[in-house]
Amino acid sequence: MARHVIAKVEELDIGKSKLVKVAGRDIALFNVKGEFFAIANRCPHEGADLCRGQVVGLAEADEPGKVRMTRHGELVRCPWHGWEFDIRTGKSWCDPARTRVKSFDVSVAKGGALTEGPYQAETFPVSIDEDYVVVEI
Amino acid sequence: MDTAVTQQRSMLSQLGAIDCDVHPDAPGREDLLPYFDDYWREIVTTRDVDRLELTNFPTRTKPFFREDWKATEGKGVEKLRKNLLDPYGLKYAILNCVTAVHAIYDPYLATAVCRATNDWLKAEWLDRDPRLRASLVLPMQNPEAAVEEIERFADDKRFVQVLTLCMGEMPLGRRTYWPVYEAAQRHGFALGVHAGSAYRHAPSQSGFLSYLAEDYVHQVQGFAAQVGSFVSEGVLGKFPDMKIVLIESGVSWLPGQMWRMSKDWRGARIEIPWVKESPSALVRRQIRMTTQPFDAPRDPAELERIIEHLDCDDMLLFSTDYPHAQFEGEAAIPAGFPERLIDRLVRENALATYPRLED
């Protein structure tokens, strides 16, 4: 387990996603209402890049024609066949038990705190005053 | 008679088999006249409402009346007894009267003919043999009247199902029909969807077909469209206690459609968010199919594979599709049908599908 600094907080707006390559993995990083989440980038269906999917809410209905939208910005819809994944957990909406992508622990830390300790910034220059997204792999 | 035939016969009677698709002779005007009131008697006589037979389902043609059965002496119930009820030792036979009533445009005439047909079924068939059960013929052209017809027969438990066609005016999932389903569910009727087209629309996306053989092949498309419609319009979730029986559908086309719909649902479910489970799961819970015809490969060993693809031991209901020429001799149960499911096939599944049917 190591912690990797993968992005500056300010480079990823709310509702946006980004592909990061870290420790040999492709990871899709999302900013959900100011919170950061990271899941494996590769869709388990046919391999599309989830970082290129649409960030959406959850459409639900108990009655035909009576639809409500909840959980705005918390799901990503695969750019190919549209399977929805919960950005927080990596679980697919349609088959959460069996169809899921790995999700990674993400935290935000000040650059100052990152200069010491077990952090790996790899090719990433860290400056003391800014906030960074850190993923644990 | 060879031993296999004798065995199948005695097995069916031992198990108390329920035949879920038996066709009475389609009634003509002469048959129905006693059951019309004076206005409608005048109308059907003066305006030549006579031979009520669907072009798409012509019951008097060769494929629709097996030669050996046709040759039997007698008519009506008597003939049915000789050909089917006695030799197969059936506990029940469910009569599905497929007539041109579905194709009539005038909603009031359609209603009158439905009412007469149901009264005729009761008097000429149900009252004459205790083994007979029937489907109510409904005027789907007039959903309000269809509901009334369900209410009219709610207390006669010998009517166990309401009947419509796989190719009518509109996809059957439409809300227009929901009051009919509400009434059917409330009284414990199953919804029977039978092969046949009212020719409101061409049976193919390229128009009307030249031959009856092609037309019959196309019934599958009608059934498949209805399965898609029931799933996506939310009918299955809305009326969870009503089983939908696909009658004379061919069976083996369904797994492929379930696979496709379930795949598509994962990506397209936002179009129909009220469908919260995969279409396959919904279909397995609520859709049932009669087993003649069963479009299976020549090798009986392959049948078990199709049953495995259906992956639902409750789905199949035994039927002969009498008097249509679907199978040779007495081999009503498709060759290769797994032993372990026979009980369910010939009896248990029907009892679970038709709550009005008493064990």
Add this chain to the structure above:
Amino acid sequence: MDQAVLDKNTKADAKLGIVDCDIHPAFGSPAELAKFLPVRWRDHLADYGQRSANPVVGTLPYPRMTPGNGMRRDSWPPNGGPPASDLAFLQEQLLDPLGIEYGILQPLAAGSSTLNQELGAAMCAAVNDWQLDKWTGPDPRLKASICVTQEDVPAALAEIEARIGDRSFAQIAIPPRTIEPAGRRRYWPIYEAAEHYDMPIGMHSAAYGQHANSGAGWLDFYIEEHYAFSHSLQSVVTSMVFEGVFERFPKLKLVVVEGGFAWAAPLMWRLDKQWERMRSEVPHVKRPPSEYIRENVWFTTQPIEEPENNRHLLDTLRWVGADRLMFSTDYPHWDFDDPRYAFKVPLSPTERVQIFRDNAKRVYRLP
């Protein structure tokens, strides 16, 4: 039960050299096509538009699930323009990484569904020119379709005659939703020419037609329409068999495109049974329908069916036959199949070569 997800062992065989039987090229802008149209029709389009049986103008009556009328979200070229309108990006995203040796172009904006048939013929000719100019010329991996107006048979024949000498064209394309069933005699001259020139007829699912998309009327949802596409293909096969097309043109090759293929086996069983039952109605059909299909018809694989239990697809493959299947991606549409991962069951090396390459090479006569 298996998972409906990637099997790590299903590896791409990059060296194989795949034939993709379904690629949809797009115009960068309408002007691209206008260049190939006579002034008379350019003016007509500007003044009256292109009328079709689609009830709404400029978009689809069953809205798709993704922008661009159902495109893969990652398929917009970085240099602008709609998906599959930029050759360089098509090469970069599709042909090169997936090892596609040949790709069959299936233009969807052709004139075959245009109600004004004279305009339709002009559109078809223009689309055919455009395919050569923009696609097959610059990248010979791509093969064009001779788009024709099947409802105006003499015009279709003239277009076939005009193009047939150019081996950049690999098939004659007509939509499956013809006005009359595809086996009817009015279309036979097209089949006769196809057989004569040994060109397959490609029938690709069409988004609109002049008859309802089910025998019970128009369906309500896209998820229903999407499956009903396969029905139009089933009707083509049924009609061509029962009208005796393959009896009359025994060497005719028919490719049905974009309907999946799990339905093909039950259809063959049903056709054989009904043929036996009603043989005297169709005395001109001499053999069981499945025999014609096994000689004259091929099915492209996309959108591939995905059973909950992956292994059930093995039965389907056995029933349909690997010799009848040809791989297709449907790029750049949302229901795209990736050759590396579409089949979630193991294929034998022979099946793999047949489905991904050799069947198509033979059918389209590719070197």
